[in-house]
Amino acid sequence: MTSTEHPIRIAGTTLGEYRHICAFFNSRDDEYHVTLPYIHEGIQQGDKAFHIVDPAERESHLQRLRGVGIDVAAAQIRGQLQVIPWEEAYLREGHFDQDAMLALIEQVLQGGHAEGYSLTRLVAHMEWALEDRPGVNDLLEYEARLNYVLPRYRDPVV
Secondary structure (H helix, E strand, O other): OOOOOOOOEEOOEEOOOOOEOOOOOOOHHHHHHHHHHHHHHHHHOOOEEEEEEOHHHHHHHHHHHHHOOOOHHHHHHOOOEEEEEHHHOOOHHHOOOHHHHHHHHHHHHHHHHHOOOOOEEEEEOOHHHHOOOOOHHHHHHHHHHHHHHHHHOOOOEO
16 A cells, blocks of 8 residues: 655646645546546555545546546555545535535545555545535635645645
């Protein structure tokens, strides 16, 4: 399970000290063109992968992972890959709670290390924020607060 620290590449660049990436895409194909090599590299190098996705897109997400050669079933069984819907992360209890989400992010990153992974590559889809969801107005404050949490970890968050 454990891997040594290694370069982390995404979109043709190697991440440095700051590893919180906000990315906007024109289409799902554009998104996966950028993120699939990053995800695949992490799985190959023994990093943990934690993904938060639109529940309606979960199966499509898993299919795209399979399409680049990731053995999704095996990675899930060994705990290396977790793919959860928005409702289990951003929208627990039916609304966005920034305090709960910050606590979850820390739990996930600490948990990966406790499980023996040197890094957790967290990928979070946030299209839910385009909808009229309770708590969505707190999103900017959450992102600002997240920038104070993430530097305590070496884990990349996209």
